[in-house]
Amino acid sequence: MRAYVVASGQRIEPFGELARDLPIGNEALHQIQRRLFKRFGLTMVEVERLEDVPTDAPRLVTYDNVYFTRRVLKSFLHLWRGRPAEAVQLALPEDSTFVRQFGDLQDFERRSPHVLFRFFGYPAGPASAASPLQVIYRERILEVPVPHHVSPSLIWPHPLTSSVVFHVRHWLHLLEANRLSVQIRWIDEVITKPWFTAALLLRALPPWPGRGKLLWRVLSSANRIHATADVHPSARLEGCMIGPGARVGAQAFLRGVLVGEKATIEERANVAYSVIGPGCYVSKIASIYGSVGLAEGSLGMSMQLCVTGRRVVLTPRATPMDLNPGGPIRVKDGDRLVEVQHRILGAALGHGVFLGPDVFLAPGRAIPNGTIVGPHPGRVLSIVPSDRAGRYSVIQGGTLVDPPSG
Secondary structure, three states: OEEEEEOOOOEEOOOOEEHHHOEOOOOEHHHHHHHHHHHOOOEEEEEOOHHHOOOOOOEEEEEOOEEEOHHHHHHHHHHHOOOOOOOEEEEEEOOOHHHHHHOOOOOOEEEOOEEEEEEEEEOOOOOOOOEEEEOOOOOEEEEEEOOOOOOOOOEEEEEEOOOOEEEOOOHHHHHHHHHHHHHHHHHHHHHHOHHHHHHHHHHHOOOOOOOOOHHHHHHHHOOEEOOOOEEOOOOEEEOOEEOOOOEEOOOOEEEOOEEOOOOEEOOOOEEEOOEEOOOOEEOOOOEEEOOEEOOOOEEOOEEEOOEEOOOOEEOOOOEEOOOOOOOOEEEEEOOEEEEEOOOOOOOEEOOOOEEOOOOEEOOOOEEOOOOEEOOOHHHOOOEOOOOOOOOOOEEEOOEEEOOOOO
């Protein structure tokens, strides 16, 4: 059977690229689709228009900006085999934590008790109205503590699931799909490789009782490190996948991180629940949480829930803010600003963006490709007088002057 993937033409700002070409978990979306279809014996055929899909045989039909996981595709095919003469559309439960937490700006159809995605199964013959086909969905809720002054609730529920579908139409979806790709990889590892899980638990047991809870010992053993990667013995890794040729420096701390080929994590960097792209460089003492950096970026500051494009340069004192005290965060969607339910959200930086020191970005903002931002020249010492020795000075207008009286 064939799986037809229709061109959506969906471009993701601020990168200006088609959604199909942008990476999720360091793999382009169209490559993920092709790999998964091949795994289940389906031939992927890309078409420009829906009208170009032949109707003479049973077929799957989706779009090139639809991200789905192995577990979703497996369940869909299994359930559809029980309804071979019926046109069906992929559905998830509307009341799931995943849909509630990650539904911002999604253009899925709500048909209670389901939400429907642009992923269809058709029998031979012309396409007809499709009925919802809810895939097998399971999630466990991880309760993440949140400071009371940040959110009305002290707990932020996060769904632990690998049954994930997105219509990728905004940088927010690119961020969320990448963040979830870390747990999806590990859930698939545990489910499809029981021998690996057993070995993991055995490695975590000695010495008994050991330091800390069993969870921490399991996490410290749950790493996939390529044979050509260089990880310093003093670095602490928990639940990470380290790509070929990558380097992790002394006393770095990484938890739940996908590190791409030939990326560098320098000494004492702190990176958690993030995707670091091929050739990226994370500077010393940088703190990166829940973010994604595309290839060859230089990340040298503190950032949370951000997306950075290729060849981005961020100096250590550049600061994307992630909180709007007392108010909601809004993002640009086309020509309008839209409020999102996220109470913590960083920024999206296009390809080739340069942020200098003491630059602050409002939460939810998208910076276009090639933007160069630095501090005001009047705050940067560029003219150095020779008569200021022994005198207290301040910077004004790019030079040194006496401080204001009083």
